[in-house]
Amino acid sequence: MRRLLILAILVPCPALCLGEAGDNAPPSPRLKRTVSLSLQSGFASTFQLTLGGTFGAGPAWQSRVAVSVGEVFRKGDSITLSGWNTNDAPSRVNSWIAGASYRARVISRPGHTLHLSAGLQRWRFPTVKTGAQDWVGAWQMQYQTKVRALPVLLTQESWTLFHSPLQKGTLLFTQLYTEHPLVKRDNWKLTLRHGPQHTYSWDFYSTVDHRVVRYAGFVLLSHGKTTLETGYRQQLGLQPRIPDNRFWHVMLSRSF
Numbered sequence: 001m002r003r004l005l006i007l008a009i010l011v012p013c014p015a016l017c018l019g020e021a022g023d024n025a026p027p028s029p030r031l032k033r034t035v036s037l038s039l040q041s042g043f044a045s046t047f048q049l050t051l052g053g054t055f056g057a058g059p060a061w062q063s064r065v066a067v068s069v070g071e072v073f074r075k076g077d078s079i080t081l082s083g084w085n086t087n088d089a090p091s092r093v094n095s096w097i098a099g100a101s102y103r104a105r106v107i108s109r110p111g112h113t114l115h116l117s118a119g120l121q122r123w124r125f126p127t128v129k130t131g132a133q134d135w136v137g138a139w140q141m142q143y144q145t146k147v148r149a150l151p152v153l154l155t156q157e158s159w160t161l162f163h164s165p166l167q168k169g170t171l172l173f174t175q176l177y178t179e180h181p182l183v184k185r186d187n188w189k190l191t192l193r194h195g196p197q198h199t200y201s202w203d204f205y206s207t208v209d210h211r212v213v214r215y216a217g218f219v220l221l222s223h224g225k226t227t228l229e230t231g232y233r234q235q236l237g238l239q240p241r242i243p244d245n246r247f248w249h250v251m252l253s254r255s256f
Contacts (some may be wrong), residue, residue, distance in 0.1 A: 031071040042251035058090030076105030169203030
């Protein structure tokens with residue numbers, strides 16, 4: 001039912017749909033099609049799943065590429081093709097994700113913005129249990145507001161296994177972030193971003209219930225469309241077999 005509601009929101013109204021004004025309704029403004037490319041690469045302490053487990057001795061070289069086309073069906077929407085890869089330096093084992101998604105802005109008011117997205121992903125994780133080769137449905141809700149002039153970003157991501165050699169299920173990952181501008185000079189900007197994270201599983205890879213709680217912090221140094229990001233997070237396992245651990249990463253990204 002939740003998936004049907006999300007899809008109903010995201011599917012744009014056909015061209016023949018009419019509002020209450022019928023044929024006298026004013027024509028919609030023409031969309032300005034945009035294309036953007038985002039590249040990111042750097043190192044992390046290891047490859048870690050949202051479920052809490054780590055794989056490989058690390059460090060891991062991780063890269064991401066995304067191509068987005070904006071203003072496709074309605075103002076504020078986009079279609080994105082993306083790929084992500086992590087390579088464990090000692091073992092040279094690659095794990096990767098490739099996917100496509102559609103994102104729509106459903107609320108846009110002063111101080112309140114809500115985006116919903118839905119997509120399909122292909123996962124290939126050779127070191128996860130007996131090997132994960134999955135087709136995954138991916139959904140995301142992103143809500144942005146301000147609390148006493150402090151920006152707040154709430155993100156909920158959900159993944160459902162459609163096809164997998166492992167146990168099928170659904171995973172929910174929730175993040176809450178706020179930002180503090182530290183330095184802004186000419187085209188340079190230094191920002192602190194931090195907040196809690198939480199993971200809950202319904203039989204995903206044979207896991208259940210509350211998995212982990214994390215607190216993450218990031219420092220971002222931006223110049224134009226280039227950003228150097230350093231991050232650190234502390235994980236607390238909520239089940240006996242999930243370890244407490246620390247995770248770090250250093251990433252350089254560029255958008256075009």
